[in-house]
Amino acid sequence: MKKVKAEISKKLEELGLKIWKQIERGENPVIEIPIRSLSNVIFDEKSKSLVLGEKVAKRYFFHVAHAKKFMQTLLVASFCKELVDQNLHTSLRDLFYALKRTLPNSKENTFDEQRESDPIVVDLEVILNVLREQLHLNADVRGRVVGDVVIEDRGDTIDWSKLGSGGWAIPSNVEDIEFKKVRAKYILVVEKNAAFERLHEDKFWKKNKAILLTTQGQAARGARRLIQRLSTEFDLPVYVFTDADSYGWYIYSVIKYGSMSLAHISDRLGTPSAKFIGLTISDIDKYNLHNWTIKAKEVDIKRAKELMRYEWFKHPKWQKELKLMIKRKIKAELEALSGKGLKFVTETYLPTKIKEQDFLP
Amino acid sequence: MKKVKAEISKKLEELGLKIWKQIERGENPVIEIPIRSLSNVIFDEKSKSLVLGEKVAKRYFFHVAHAKKFMQTLLVASFCKELVDQNLHTSLRDLFYALKRTLPNSKENTFDEQRESDPIVVDLEVILNVLREQLHLNADVRGRVVGDVVIEDRGDTIDWSKLGSGGWAIPSNVEDIEFKKVRAKYILVVEKNAAFERLHEDKFWKKNKAILLTTQGQAARGARRLIQRLSTEFDLPVYVFTDADSYGWYIYSVIKYGSMSLAHISDRLGTPSAKFIGLTISDIDKYNLHNWTIKAKEVDIKRAKELMRYEWFKHPKWQKELKLMIKRKIKAELEALSGKGLKFVTETYLPTKIKEQDFLP
Numbered sequence: 001m002k003k004v005k006a007e008i009s010k011k012l013e014e015l016g017l018k019i020w021k022q023i024e025r026g027e028n029p030v031i032e033i034p035i036r037s038l039s040n041v042i043f044d045e046k047s048k049s050l051v052l053g054e055k056v057a058k059r060y061f062f063h064v065a066h067a068k069k070f071m072q073t074l075l076v077a078s079f080c081k082e083l084v085d086q087n088l089h090t091s092l093r094d095l096f097y098a099l100k101r102t103l104p105n106s107k108e109n110t111f112d113e114q115r116e117s118d119p120i121v122v123d124l125e126v127i128l129n130v131l132r133e134q135l136h137l138n139a140d141v142r143g144r145v146v147g148d149v150v151i152e153d154r155g156d157t158i159d160w161s162k163l164g165s166g167g168w169a170i171p172s173n174v175e176d177i178e179f180k181k182v183r184a185k186y187i188l189v190v191e192k193n194a195a196f197e198r199l200h201e202d203k204f205w206k207k208n209k210a211i212l213l214t215t216q217g218q219a220a221r222g223a224r225r226l227i228q229r230l231s232t233e234f235d236l237p238v239y240v241f242t243d244a245d246s247y248g249w250y251i252y253s254v255i256k257y258g259s260m261s262l263a264h265i266s267d268r269l270g271t272p273s274a275k276f277i278g279l280t281i282s283d284i285d286k287y288n289l290h291n292w293t294i295k296a297k298e299v300d301i302k303r304a305k306e307l308m309r310y311e312w313f314k315h316p317k318w319q320k321e322l323k324l325m326i327k328r329k330i331k332a333e334l335e336a337l338s339g340k341g342l343k344f345v346t347e348t349y350l351p352t353k354i355k356e357q358d359f360l361p
Numbered sequence: 362m363k364k365v366k367a368e369i370s371k372k373l374e375e376l377g378l379k380i381w382k383q384i385e386r387g388e389n390p391v392i393e394i395p396i397r398s399l400s401n402v403i404f405d406e407k408s409k410s411l412v413l414g415e416k417v418a419k420r421y422f423f424h425v426a427h428a429k430k431f432m433q434t435l436l437v438a439s440f441c442k443e444l445v446d447q448n449l450h451t452s453l454r455d456l457f458y459a460l461k462r463t464l465p466n467s468k469e470n471t472f473d474e475q476r477e478s479d480p481i482v483v484d485l486e487v488i489l490n491v492l493r494e495q496l497h498l499n500a501d502v503r504g505r506v507v508g509d510v511v512i513e514d515r516g517d518t519i520d521w522s523k524l525g526s527g528g529w530a531i532p533s534n535v536e537d538i539e540f541k542k543v544r545a546k547y548i549l550v551v552e553k554n555a556a557f558e559r560l561h562e563d564k565f566w567k568k569n570k571a572i573l574l575t576t577q578g579q580a581a582r583g584a585r586r587l588i589q590r591l592s593t594e595f596d597l598p599v600y601v602f603t604d605a606d607s608y609g610w611y612i613y614s615v616i617k618y619g620s621m622s623l624a625h626i627s628d629r630l631g632t633p634s635a636k637f638i639g640l641t642i643s644d645i646d647k648y649n650l651h652n653w654t655i656k657a658k659e660v661d662i663k664r665a666k667e668l669m670r671y672e673w674f675k676h677p678k679w680q681k682e683l684k685l686m687i688k689r690k691i692k693a694e695l696e697a698l699s700g701k702g703l704k705f706v707t708e709t710y711l712p713t714k715i716k717e718q719d720f721l722p
Contacts, residue, residue: 089562091555094699097653141505141554141577144530153525164514164538169505169530172558177525193502194452197533201450216502292458338455 004134004175005084011128012081019074029061031073034126034264041263043311048256048272050263050312052126069120075099075110076120083136089173091138092118126264131175133221138172143223144193145170146200147211149230150181160211165200170213174226182234187211188277188350189219189227191242191251195334195345202346208354211236219255221262224269227255231271238271239359241350244279245296245331246303249313249321252276257312275359277350279332281324287349292336296329315361365495365536366445372489373442380435390422392434395487395625402624404672409617409633411624411673413487429469430481436460436471437481444497450534452499453479487625492536494582499533504584505554506531507561508572510591511542521572526561531574535587543595548572549638549711550580550588552603552612556695556706563707569715572597580616582623585630588616592632599632600720602711605640606657606692607664610674610682613637618673637721638714640693642685648710653697657690676722 015031022029034040035055044051059073060066079099083090090098096114103110111117125132132139144167149160153171157180160168188210190196196214199205205212211230215223231238240255242248256274258266284293296304307313308322325331337345352358376392383390395401396416405412420434421427440460444451451459457475464471472478486493493500505528510521514532518541521529549571551557557575560566566573572591576584592599601616603609617635619627645654657665668674669683686692698706713719 088703090559090699090703091696093555093694093696094559094703097694097696097699098703100700101652138555138558141558151525153527156523156525158523158525158527162517162519163524163529164512164517164519165532165534166514166519166530167532168524169527171526171528172554173526193533194454194499197499197502198451198455291462333454333458335452335454335458338451338458339461342449342451342455342459 005087008128008130008134009081009084011130012077012084015077015128016074016081028063029070031059031070031127033057033059033123036122036126036261036264038260041260043257047267048312049266049270050258050260051266052264072111072116072120073123076117077124080124080135080137084134087136089136089138092121095121095137122262122264131225131265131268133173133175133225136173139221141170141172141222142216142220143170143214143226144168144196144216145211145213145226147205147213148181148183148209149179149211152178152180161206165197167196167200167212170220170222170226172220172222174222174229177226177229179230179233182211182230182236183209184211184234184236185209186237186239186354187213187227187230189238189240189255189274190214190334191217191240191248192334195241198338198342199346199350202343204346204350208351215251215255218251221269224255224271227274228269228271231273238274239277239354240274241277241334242279243331243333244281244283244321245325245333246300246307246322248279249276249307249318250303253307253310253312275361277353277359279334279336280321280360281328281330281332282321284330284332287337287340289332289336289339292339293330293332296325296331300331301326301329317360321360366448369489369491369495370442370445372491373438373445376438376489377435377442389424390431392420392431392488394418394420394484397483397487397622397625399621402621404618408628409673410627410631411619411621412627413625433472433477433481434484437478438485441485441496441498445495448497450497450499452533453482456482456498483623483625492586492626492629494534494536494586497534500582502531502533502583503577503581504531504575504587505529505557505577506572506574506587508566508574509542509544509570510540510572513539513541522567526558528557528561528573531581531583531587533581533583535583535590538587538590540591540594543572543591543597544570545572545595545597546570547598547600547715548574548588548591550599550601550616550635551575551695552578552601552609553695556602559699559703560707560711563704565707565711569712576612576616579612582630585616585632588635589630589632592634599635600638600715601635602638602695603640604692604694605642605644605682606686606694607661607668607683609640610637610668610679611664614668614671614673638711638719640695640697641682641721642689642691642693643682645691645693648698648701650693650697650700653700654691654693657686657692661692662687662690678721682721 040053146167240252258270401414507528601613619631
């Protein structure tokens, strides 16, 4: 990992050197930035992920509309170089406060609000082709994991099978984690913490040799990166388990293909091999869950119609589920399975699904 | 802890037996429930916490307006008895699904929505004088902790000092945790995860012999109970560290005194000895943070005025801070300290505060 740090530091230095040389040559200093707007987001059939197209914008120093952003880009880059070199980590909010000041002899602030500095960080990710975590900027933190896995993190050896009911809190930054032992046949990713606790109490992961992970809603970057690292480094299948509604299904698609707003790093956050284990609308029939469905709201239906148009939901099986949801105007939560008894999910639903390989792509 | 389980099971059984006897005597079955509305919430000067007054309501079986709630109360009580006896835990959402059904020969559902079953659970807490966690109903989960502490949970021995950057994820239910080793001089409770990560990276807890805990916003029940257990069982001071605004200060007051909606269990969730370490509006002057304050919004000011009227914010020191905030119309976040350098919080702010015992009551 020290090698990575040195590389990142070098990339930042090269960005500075490039501009320095432009100045020496008497040119108008310029930074090239791949465009991140939706018009440049493509679903790449080959890599099965959302990626950026080839459109590039130029940010000039001598340009009334660019000058401030140019300055901001260099301020953020310089701050990140310090973080990496001093081996300190911090948050986007901290970065904003640390860089916010009034320019000498002016009333102009470097940054007035965090929504000015956040996109600059993403710009840097794209410019340098690095992850924000590699710039030592931590993301939101959410998610827990248990399983027969031993890792090393900051010099501590941590056994995920021996963390009681709490499990290991997934940090925002999992770049530096080393896997010492990974004994698992697959990774089960659960949207909701309540379902995770139920499965954990029933020792599902132990009985089924699984790694059990909850994202606690939309997956944070740390969780997505951890799923990807475990899956690719140990060749583990990933099964994602969410509510049967447009939001749950979108959570799945973000884990699998990446998200539109972070399309430039899908290759490092997405897990294209992930499969969807449930819930589906068809499950409601197959497992007789009719008593526990919920009426879908107008906004759910609207979102389902949007999903139907996304390239990555075009598979006939997904189109079928989305159509079913729109037609019947229903949805179902993971907790609906508790209607059949608290242990139904552990003893019947998941084992059946896995045995029959009854997944959606 | 087995003893507690047996007691809870017995309390539930006694509730049933009491009603059984009323039926045998030919009486109209009735359950007595302490009233939980704000009119019956009192700030108790002696115990320094929000508690319920003495008003009690009666819920009758033969009463058009009560019959359904009476039935629901017994359904929930019976379900909880099964949970406790079978040693299963679950969530409020699961309970709702598990109990939702259509009554035979009718179109009447036991419960139509979760907002019908949730208050029944709180009723049961009040009736039996138990915690929802003791009925095996898990609450929302949020919060992380590190420190020189070893616990036992579900047969696992967990060392909070050896969990890498993630820390231990505080589960929703900490009733069954046993503390094996607790080496700490105080507990530092931090509102925000970003500040927690910063302090953790700087090994603040190690250098200062502290237990470091983040609530990640408003403290979940598991975190509040854990703070209380650690503080009372090991006689540890608790210092709470939040943003300088009405929301941060209210988070502090809930940890200390309990909340209005859960006044019936303040004695088991509150930590009256807790002290407030910062941020205050006065800190902005003392530590020269003027460059990094935020303009308070109308809603912040309104909330501050509400706090001024609460009994438990009547202390002159708090009144002074609230007045300052309202007068200057500013607030400040924990991250504002990063304006003075990323290590300012670890190396200057917190050590100074603790050395000078510069706390708010």
